[in-house]
Amino acid sequence: MSKLENSLREVIAVFRQYAEKKCKKDTMSKGELRQLILIEMADSIKNTKEKHIIQKILKELDDDRDDQIDFFHSVVKMTQVLKTTE
């Protein structure tokens, strides 16, 4: 299995780990995604060059914490967080 395949598997596994807390598989609540980012992306939050973008993302997820978000839109948010460290 290639590095790409392993990496995609890992992202899916982490998503499911947080989504499955409430027995769902394909979506999670925005509150769950917020927790995932706070815990699994702690280094990015610590090393960000754009703290205000992270704060905005986390606030949005907190404001709508009961709304559902699917895998791909979760990847969008995670990538937005990660890119603030580049």
Next chain:
Amino acid sequence: MSKLENSLREVIAVFRQYAEKKCKKDTMSKGELRQLILIEMADSIKNTKEKHIIQKILKELDDDRDDQIDFFHSVVKMTQVLKTTE
């Protein structure tokens, strides 16, 4: 850096590697994505349990090979390929 952060970085790096062949960063052509899948996801293609889904994805990418596709829609396609191995 967490496994999630490293995995996301790897997916972004592979995307850019194929997208940058034509000096773009945020999009690639569907033909480039087809190449990426054929080369970087060869194990998934070999081990798929649903060959017809893979063939359909590859055919669609080939039919519209000059159309552009962004990072997130590329991740959708890659994940569709990967999930046929589950």
